[in-house]
Amino acid sequence: MKHRHRIKEVGFWALFFLVFGLIPVFAKSEYHLVLANHILIWGMFAMAFNMLFGVTGMLSFGQALYYGLGAYWVGLMVKTFGEAWFLPAIGFGVLSAVLLSMLIGLLVIRVSGVYFTVLTLAFGQLAWQITFKWYHFTGGDDGIQGIMAPGILGNHIVYYCFTLLLVAVSIWILRRLVNSPLGLTLRCIRQNPDRVRFLGRRVRRNQLRIYVISSSFAALAGGLMSGVNNSIHPDMFYWTTSGEVILMGVIGGIGQFFGPFIGAAVIIIIQDVVGARTEYWSLIIGLVMMTMVLLLPRGLVGEIQAFMARFKSGAGNRG
Amino acid sequence: MDLSFFIMQFLSGLTMATLLFLVASGLTLIFGVGKVFNFAHGSFYMIGAYLAYQAVSVWHANFWISVLIAALGAGVFGMFAEATFLRRIYGRAEEGGFQILLTYSFILVIDDLVKLIWGTEYKSLPRPLGFGGAVNIGGLTIPAYNLAIIAIGLVIVILAWLILSRTRSGRVARAAALDREMLGSLGINVPLTMTLVFGIATAMGGFAGALAAPLRSVSPGAGIEVIIDSLIVVVIGGMGNFWGAWLGALILGEVNAFAVSTVPDWASLFNYLVMVLTLIFKPEGLFASREIRKV
């Protein structure tokens, strides 16, 4: 059992660095580099989201709030003070996500289940509306264009390597977290919150912790993304952004550590194939979501695992 | 602020509250009776609005008949969605999360179906014949159609109250709110009841959408705006609580009407403000019925 986990883990990292390390070498165009970059960043975002939903059982429909926050810190600082502020702005974005998620978290964790989902959605939409309407400051619906990373980071390949590094570190941190006592406590909270109280632990306090942690990674994703696309838009705050990250989690397999990364890759590749943002994009992701929930609730990774387990036990019975 | 301005705003708030109540009470009904959270409830509102548009502008039907067609259409579509999709996930582990995810997929699919059928432009309806003008009451000119909506809302509240407290199905509905399985053991056809309740609730949503169509133009994506407002209503009132939904709608409608007339650009932020205040002071909603345990 433990052995298998090890293999899976080593396998993931080997594949991860092999694929994403070689992309700059073999990418036929800058477009493919951008695509790979999107997979990295969304993958990290989805994995952080999964800490919330898959691990702790908190379905947030408002993670776009922190994603947008991270992006707008970078966009606004670069626009106002210049390129040199790109990196500090990513840091400020994460920091402000920590503070804001603590504040909002204190409100939203007071309720659970559906209420939690609804409130996170409402806060996300609130942020979207403010961004949308505060035209002088945020550029409203126009967003902000021409966000460049400074110096050598301005080079697309260098920036790609920079994201690769940060994403790898983030995934490694999240991995430690899942295996840590806090990770165990959070999984216990999802399965049996009352019993966790009888362990002498505060359920809500721990929910707040993971809400803050997950949100800060969302902000990091947003900050990094602004350098990939060189532009930001209020839609980064919009509820469909939260919905997409949820879908990535569901496709990969909720509660599967590496699953959401694969979910992100699947969605971004589909998006690329059907032509990014076709008119009927939401119909496609709606149907994908419906299929996953009704037919493959464990997600691709989870279903494959269950299939393998069944296959093996079947073989064992016969042998 | 003079009195006539105040009364005008109050009435306009009341109109909005009525529409909100119609949507939110459907949401709360499904949740209260069936323990199902229908994230796509606002989309049925939108379907209602589009059906009314279709009936009035394309089929040239009478407005009030169109409203009924809209309600009926939304209700049938709701029953179809419940019986074909939602039913499959009842009783699954962590059902709550899956309900949200599944009904979220409804929103996405319905949005694009609407786009496919009616296009992306805003659609609006003229006010029905005889309600285009204004009524003069004590020197105040009040749009007749708004008064009609308020009156319809009143009738529905009274009817709902009568049904819930005086009839057998009302009592069944309230019993179901207590226990899905217990009902089954009483020999009540639970799946059928669920489908019907879903149908009634989505019909109410469609009805509200059709009534609102002459006041607010509708476009794809209206579903999500409506669902957020009705969610705020049920957060204020307490989920699954009929009278809570009424109070929540009233508060939100009035706050919105006064905000729109004083700070039009930022009016929608006030909705959230009300929600945040409720959360801070009474997170279980104003009409809390459940016992909050100390933790």
Add this chain to the structure above:
Amino acid sequence: MQPILELDAVTKSFGGLRVTSGVSFSIEKGSISAIIGPNGAGKTTLFNQITGYLNPDHGRIVFEGEDITRLSTREIVARGMGRAFQVTSFFPEETVLDNIRVACLSRLNMTRKTMKSVSEFTDATDKAFSILESLGLDKQADRQAFELAHGDQKLLDIGIALGLEPKMLLLDEPTSGMSPEERLLTRNLIQKLWKEFNLTLLFIEHDMDTVFGIAQTVRVLQMGRLLAEGSPEEIRRNPEVITAYLGEEVL
């Protein structure tokens, strides 16, 4: 006699229904005693109040000289009160080892740690293994908890409570749903744990062999009232108890 837990006129109603009605008793440190009573007598509700899961309407609960009536579950657990549940309560998707290890980590105040793997916490891991051995679950340490047999799940529930190193342990029907053989094993096990972990043990039980076999004191609850309290012999002979609960069965 040194009391560890004292109840003074504890009263609780649900709506109009009085579920606990002026219950007073005190429990000696290091003792093992039982609560019996018909279904719906309010036994579990009493445990809920002792552990802060519910607040009594009136009355006082004192644990080791401190008034804990209004404290939260968390605070009461921190003071050394452990509990296993009538409806078995554990973490189904975690391994048997992790179910207990999380309790040990909680006891050591380590659940906040984020950057070290649980297996690197050797104190908690060793402690968890020793509890598993005491319970005879060590061979199943790596299985997921939901795969265990019902009887083993009941033991796991107790094991989680033991991971917190409680001074006092409340067990709610530890042998329910077990076969007669399993019952006998569990009865002996409870007695063994009581000695091994230096516990004050209070258990609710319907199985009279278990009750009269290991309890030093038996309390009878009926319709929320404490009907009788005494040694197993006294309770067995108490005419009120016989009519109210025991019936002919044990005569």
